[in-house]
Amino acid sequence: MSDPREIALVVNDVRHARVVESRVNLADFLRHELGLFGTHVGCEHGVCGACTVLVDGASVRSCLMLAVQAGGKNVETIEGVAAADGASHPVQAALAKHHGLQCGYCTPGVVMTLIELGRENIGKPLGEAEIRHALSGNLCRCTGYQGIVDAGLDVFGAPADKGSET
Amino acid sequence: MAGGTAGTLIGARTPRVEDARLLRGGGRFLDDIVVPGALEAVFFRSPVAHGLIRKIDVAAARALPDVRAVLTYDDLRPLLTSDRISLALPAAGIRFNVDPFVLARKEVCYAGEPIALIVATSRRVAEDAAGLIEIDIEPLPAVGDPVAGLDPGSPKARLDCPDNFVAKTGVDYGDIDHAFAAAAHVLRERFRLGKGGGFSIEPRGVVARYDPLEDRLTVWDSTQMPHRARAVLATCLGLSEQQTRVVAPDVGGGFGPKAVFHPEELAIPAAAMLLKQPVKWVEDRFESFTATVAERDQDWDMEAAFDAEGRLLGIRGRLCYDHGASTPYGIALPFNASTNMIGPYILPAFRVSIELCLTNKTPAAPTRGAGRPQGAYVMERLLDAMARKLGVPRDEIRRRNLIPADRMPYPIPVKQRDGSLMTYDSGDYPECQRRALAAAGWRDFPARQAAALREGRHIGLGLCNYVEGTGRGPFESASVRVNPSGQIVVTTGATAQGQGVHTMLAQIVGGELGVAPETILVQSGDTQTSPLGLGAFASRQAVTAGNAAKAAAVLVARKAKAAAAHLLEASPDDLELVDGAVRVRGVPGHRKTLTEIARSLAGAAGFSLPGGMAPGLAAASDFLTAGLTYTNGTHLAEVEVDHETGAVKILRYVVVHDCGTMINPMMVEGQIAGGVVHGIGMTLFEWMRYDEMAQPLTATFVDYLLPTSDVAPRIEIHHMESPTPLNPLGVKGAAESGVIGAPATIVSAIEDALAPFNVVIRDLPLTPAKLRALVRAGTKR
Amino acid sequence: MKAPPFKYHAPRALAEALDMTAGLDNARALAGGQSLMPLLNLRMAAPDHLIDLGNIAELRGVFEDGARFHIGAMTTQRDIEKSAPIAGLCPLLAQAIHHVGHQQTRNRGTIGGSLCHSDPGAELPVAAMALDAELVVAGPRGERAVAFRDFPSGYLSVSLEPGELLTRVSFPKAGPREGSAFLEFNLRPADFAVVSVAARVALDEAGHIAHASIAVGGVQAAPIRLLEAENALRGHAPSREAFEAAARAAAEIDCDGDDVHPADFRSELCGVLTRRALTQAATRAAGSRHV
């Protein structure tokens, strides 16, 4: 191991302390050191968004952040999204309802992006264009985005847009 | 969701059984598989498109701490039964098969071809070691352009082949010479279509573990076709099928390329056997651009003959197809393109000669649509050109050529891969177009267009009709078993990459057995649970596996009733299967649950089975196809074009779609929407480019653009349901249909928007720069 | 695609970072990582030392000072996007930031990182060029001021001496009767620009152009200022003819091209976007009292 570093961080409310090679990125750390395989890797050059996690509440591409840089920070991943009692987060429920996932590979990144979007817009209904804009950093090859956008509208849209079936 | 009376779930928007897991990060994709003690592998790949390996020095790489092995062709060859990976699919017209090597032996034929395999304790270290390999390659002239590659004077793309002309095939029916002699009009067009790919967000990957104790090889492979992978592995490694298990775990999108057996799928298991340690390889994105099969590049030179009213008399021409550096999946693709070109139209005579050229590019193999979008594009462009020439509206020229519904089934004198005649089984193409035009506001559009033009906005509306041959055979397998615990298990040779195959099967079986789909366990993609199977290609699984599962479930239901008749001492005719139990009609309390029936059929030591029946509440079935089922559709797109910049914005997208009976309309719509957006990519964004040395210029998602949510339009989908007579469910495939119609539709819309500039579009993808050049040329006129 | 090995450093103070920058061989400063991390993962960069500037509080933040305001080099693009003062003080910067990447990259990407990486398609250098941004660079011999126009020094390179770091950027506040626009052309809105144009127009009391500035990006290694066209606009009423003259000058730019967006196409875009950006900026100038 070249350049080992000690880090301690909180992931989904659980504190972890590890020694990690400085060059290991956060996505690989979450997946292969912590066994949190829900965060996916689709490009490792910061374009696909499959690796999106929240660090101190802000969405980041975890392939473009070193694990050491997450030391002392609070990380949220897909595994921590559902309620402790197992109930789905509204974003998760809406994605299922609107067929916002097919293979599910992009889905964790999509969920984290939508969660940040919701937190930043509490009480402010969002339109389709805003939702499409917010999701533009998450590539999905399966859905054509339609079900994902509909899920976003269902959770964050104005009442008239909610629950629209296509 | 509750159960219900048998058979009621077809057509329901059943929630997907896959989703709960996937939404919580509980998927198990290839790179999520942890095999204790596994090493990680990286491929060292050819940096040039064509050359001869003079010398490779791996000493420094081998010497790096934590590197376990650096393997080249000579290291793996002793494990293999032949020099090359035998992948040839039978095909008429193929002059020679070009099977790939597991690792390049001497000649490298495309940039990205694997040369050496580095195995280390981590991927990071393996990559460090790859950087230490020294290679000396004598460069050879590369073939980049397939048309030039067919010239007698062209350099050879492979020294081990006689020339680049790998196959000559074609389609030929009717009296084409007469058609052209009798035609009131003839027009000729040439179309060049660029290379694009599947680019699932999950790349490929393989994990292999060889167990010397049991002499068994287990391979986890992100493949669409585990059974084919097993067959290739068993053959190449000299193992029996019993010793070889291939498992496709959750697969993060397939779209065609994952159906093809790639050299890495053999190299990794061979390395695991050689090193007696599990080995994992996960493709990175650079590799998915340079080492994974792709397609789409075709060059069509076509002539259409038609009468004074615009009725097609014949089409003839040449299709030149860039096959890349090998033939890993035969040559079906350009044949698909040609036959699909006919589409929903009456075409009395057709002759296309198909010429396939080897080039020094990533090998070509089917990508979602598999040649069909190109065929549909060419036909629709010809129809638009005919409409222009005759001054007939674009919808009308199509109407004059569409096959009327009363001529179904409609045979076309083209022999399919299985020897049967191409026959459209059902559908109402004119009605499909009519509904689509109505939905998109075709009639009022000219007024809107004129109003927009007065504001300086160029909007246009385009359309495309197409058919898609789906449900390719010869068969698919499924079994249904009710375990004594009550657990219902469906196994199948079909495979899942996101289409919702498990939901589809659970819905069919749940419907037959009167149980909720989410309680059914579907197992797919494992050669151990399903010894026979084909997997995912050609939009086939609802047709093939769906009907197999239905047949198996019907047998299970029948057996459950027969057994219950004994247990309830009732006549089978008085029994019904409701909510997972067989009960006497009118006496709901008098019932036996499937669990109870399964338990009694499991037998108890010494006791006889009910009615002396065979043990077990289970049945298996194979569905044998009786020909392709033809899905059809009409797409309309409304676009706005910025004539000053060439920017295209899709304002509206309408699909009317007919895939026969729908099992789950929600999932059908998901397939269509995803396909349309893939087709939009192929038209306006996605383009794998190479320089004149055949070096790839697109190797990241920065250079190769997938459509994003902010450029994808909302897609309005309307359904028609013309059940096929060819299978009991009446279903046809839906997975590729979206992509087929999109390129022709969008291009037709753009031409319409830019009609004031006389813009005629031929080549794809259509970049703003190309569009600007066309506008400039048109303006000058 | 895994990053090559390096030694990671996380200084907490600028002085410490400067010592490292000056003292370590083959070192690279890591700002937000949105450009450098991909290069590392692709092994297109292989520094022996990575100096992470992310923990240096003094490099972050926005503060006003008379007619200008200052942004610490490590201020994230997202902070700039959300900054109400910047939206009011410098609409052009706010307009430009809107085109920069995705929220996930703006959350980490910094203004200093973008200016130092100097990608030809990046938006912030174009805005900085149009706004006559001033940079403060710290090094072994203390601080020095650099006009942004002197900062780019070639393809993906800037005029930082060994041992130097960019510490902050300052912009002028928008004046009265000033309007601006940032337009870019690309295939997908969040991509780097094929061509981008940043334009500012200030009107005098009579409604004539008192001052205009036009910067064009995506066409050569560094953004280009159209000084002659700007001068020619001065004193004229904002009109289609005036802006078309500027557009013609823009269309003369000798652009770099590639196989998808060739040079002549980019030149055309320079003209079209310049005309449109000036028109928008002038409209905004006419419609606004103070911004």
Ligand code: FES
């Ligand atoms: S894996 Fe991080 S953005 Fe693609």
Ligand code: FES
């Ligand atoms: S669901 Fe497959 S990539 Fe989005």
